[in-house]
Amino acid sequence: MSMIYLDNAATTPLLPEVLKEMLPYLEGQYGNPSGLYQISAEAKNAVENARKTIADTLGCEPEEIYFTSGGTEADNWAIKSVYRAGKKKCHIITSQIEHHAVLHTCQALEREGCAVTYLKVDEMGRISPEELEKAICPDTALITIMTANNEVGTIQPVRKIGEIARRHNIFFHTDAVQAYGHFPISVNKLGIDMLSASAHKFRGPKGAGFLYIKKDLDLPPFMHGGAQERGRRAGTENVPGIVGMGRAASLAHREMEEREQKTSAMRDYMIRRILGEIPFARLNGSWKNRLSGNCNISFQFVEGAALLVLLDEEGICAAAGSACSTGSREPSHVLKAMGLPDSIAHGTIRLTIGSQNTMEEIDRAVESIRKCVARLRSNSPEFEDLMDGRK
Numbered sequence: 001m002s003m004i005y006l007d008n009a010a011t012t013p014l015l016p017e018v019l020k021e022m023l024p025y026l027e028g029q030y031g032n033p034s035g036l037y038q039i040s041a042e043a044k045n046a047v048e049n050a051r052k053t054i055a056d057t058l059g060c061e062p063e064e065i066y067f068t069s070g071g072t073e074a075d076n077w078a079i080k081s082v083y084r085a086g087k088k089k090c091h092i093i094t095s096q097i098e099h100h101a102v103l104h105t106c107q108a109l110e111r112e113g114c115a116v117t118y119l120k121v122d123e124m125g126r127i128s129p130e131e132l133e134k135a136i137c138p139d140t141a142l143i144t145i146m147t148a149n150n151e152v153g154t155i156q157p158v159r160k161i162g163e164i165a166r167r168h169n170i171f172f173h174t175d176a177v178q179a180y181g182h183f184p185i186s187v188n189k190l191g192i193d194m195l196s197a198s199a200h201k202f203r204g205p206k207g208a209g210f211l212y213i214k215k216d217l218d219l220p221p222f223m224h225g226g227a228q229e230r231g232r233r234a235g236t237e238n239v240p241g242i243v244g245m246g247r248a249a250s251l252a253h254r255e256m257e258e259r260e261q262k263t264s265a266m267r268d269y270m271i272r273r274i275l276g277e278i279p280f281a282r283l284n285g286s287w288k289n290r291l292s293g294n295c296n297i298s299f300q301f302v303e304g305a306a307l308l309v310l311l312d313e314e315g316i317c318a319a320a321g322s323a324c325s326t327g328s329r330e331p332s333h334v335l336k337a338m339g340l341p342d343s344i345a346h347g348t349i350r351l352t353i354g355s356q357n358t359m360e361e362i363d364r365a366v367e368s369i370r371k372c373v374a375r376l377r378s379n380s381p382e383f384e385d386l387m388d389g390r391k
């Protein structure tokens with residue numbers, strides 16, 4: 001029985017075209033882009049082509065794209081550099097449902113004396129622009145709110161956030177790691193000053209990402225060393241990774257709409273089947289403002305971790321709240337912020353569909369989920385009581 005991969009929010013399989021593009025830079029084309037001879041010039045050229053491709057997808061200048069080792073580094077860079085650039089007191093506004101790359105960075109800065117406001121979200125996982133505006137104070141230097149959430153797939157009102165940030169002359173950073181490549185993002189139209197993305201979330205290689213930094217932002221370097229990335233992020237470029245990311249970015253923006261429609265059709269079909277065929281199941285997050293591949297579902301009277309084990313035996317890869325929090329028994333901070341009681345949050349799994357998945361796989365996955373949920377519930381005294389009408 002073949003595996004069914006439904007954890008595309010954790011990582012995605014490398015596209016064959018991307019691998020093909022990368023291979024020469026792992027073999028003969030090994031030049032250091034800083035060198036002064038032919039193979040270096042070729043490597044440098046490949047890196048700059050990727051920069052141009054990515055800049056075009058965001059509607060910005062190539063000089064505004066900085067390569068990083070991934071989304072986590074880009075988030076750290078954006079937030080820490082604003083804090084370090086400030087000569088006086090610093091206040092940051094973020095949300096309670098950010099990825100840990102943002103949340104833990106903010107918490108670390110709090111220990112250094114930075115003030116941080118963690119905005120609440122509604123039951124769909126959306127922040128309120130009014131609450132955001134109310135949280136602004138004279139010291140506010142940065143608003144960092146994700147474009148779309150990795151656990152429940154909720155898309156934030158980014159344009160409104162950008163407007164508010166502009167009106168108050170505050171930097172706006174967005175973690176777009178889940179969103180980039182799924183819908184068009186124009187940094188200028190949306191009022192975004194900094195944006196993080198990661199190649200392995202859009203069919204590119206792991207260990208490559210980028211941070212968009214608007215031209216006129218005067219921020220200190222993140223990595224000290226050589227002159228790479230205009231002196232702001234030292235270190236020899238990950239040439240194969242950057243080349244692969246450029247190719248993946250270009251492919252993600254080609255036929256984007258058709259691909260997204262196909263993915264969201266699979267998503268809606270899966271959600272409808274699960275909710276229709278399995279009792280005591282609920283969808284978390286928003287129907288309307290939702291990433292195309294995200295299904296986040298809670299099953300009452302089921303332990304999410306146990307369900308994942310059974311699904312794994314069926315060859316199905318799914319996640320608990322988020323890949324970063326598996327292993328810990330704490331319910332997901334995102335579901336908690338959305339007001340889900342712990343007992344229900346514990347029975348939650350995340351299934352994320354990618355463009356490589358098929359309807360046949362979705363059908364097989366739903367059958368397995370139905371079977372596994374029933375099996376776990378048959379061992380649950382609470383569920384048996386409920387069915388016997390004793391409660």
Ligand SMILES: *Cc1c(COP(=O)(O)O)cnc(C)c1O
Nearest residue numbers: 070071072099101150177178198
């Ligand atoms: C995966 C992810 C990250 C981290 O990206 P890496 O490249 O794995 O470091 C950050 N933010 C969000 C929303 C993510 O989904």
